Amino acid sequence: MEADELIRSRRSVHEYSDEPIAEETLAEIFDRVRFTPSGYNLQPWEFVVLQAPENRAALAEAAYGQEHVEEAAAAVVVLGNTDPAAHAERVFDDWLDKGYLPSEAVRDDLLGQVEGMGDQPDAENRLWTTRSTSLAAMTLMYAAWDLGVGSCPMEGFDPEGVLDVVDAPAGYEPVMLVTLGYPAEGTADIENERKSRRSVAEIVHHETFAAGDGTADEGDHAAGAVEADD
Template identity: 60%
Template structure:
């Protein structure tokens, strides 16, 4: 699809066809997802793909029993690393190699700065990682729909239960996505687009007026 078509036609889907997602399609979706931008290109995201029935049932328990978690052939837990410096050295080595930084001293200064972020309170690190990781979740949804694969983002899950159940300590569960081919005649795909606020209501030029 063309980019505009992907954006305007993607909808959240709860009704999935009884058709598995093959490895090549999944690899293609995540190959596109990895090009998501992030602060300092630190790429704090990780993705837990859940396809086995037993694991989807475990995930469903953490998501308030929502049926589409097990109805979909796959689900993805979108995770943000709470360690800002987890990939800093590798990232800034690349910046030096490609001329984005002038020398190793500049690289070392940047690494030191990012390592200091480790001292932030956990709540600040949760906000930091969510900002970039949410971008990756959106890229994933668009990349999936470009392959004809529908998704549904979910906020309705028990964060602590999810961390404990899947051993996710050190990561922020930013989102859960169900993923699969939409069922034939699925309302979300075939029905009219749900309300979207108009541009003149959401765009504020030069100053902000909340009314």
């Protein structure tokens, strides 16, 4: 699928068919996810894919009963590692081996900086991992749609309940849930006219966020309102 078509045609899918997702297709999706950018290339993400009905049912309970968690072929728990240094040593060794760093001293300095991030307040490290991991979740949805697999990002869930369902160790932040599956035939999510989007003129500001530059009146805002998960 061409990039423009991929971006413009992706929708958040809530109604799924009974068709399972082949393991080869899932593997291809996540092989593409690996190439998501992240701060310092630290790749702080982990993905727990739930396909067994009983596990998706448990996850749906932690997601406040949202039915498409159970109806999708798979539900993915997107986790962010809140330890910035978890993969730092091998990442910076790779940089050094491939000539991205001029010396071991620079490599050691970078490693020290990242290890020092671990001393930040928990809230800051949660924000740090959420930023990069959210990029990976978006890659996941585009990669899936390129292979004909629909998806829906979800932020409505009990974090502790989700961590319990997937038995995640300490130090991981549940950033998002993403359902995956083939859209049901005739689903409104795909067939209906796309929900409105705010215009470029409204969302883009140049140099400063100035009144009258890239802003719209109340009527424009009301007309451009959309659901957060679409």
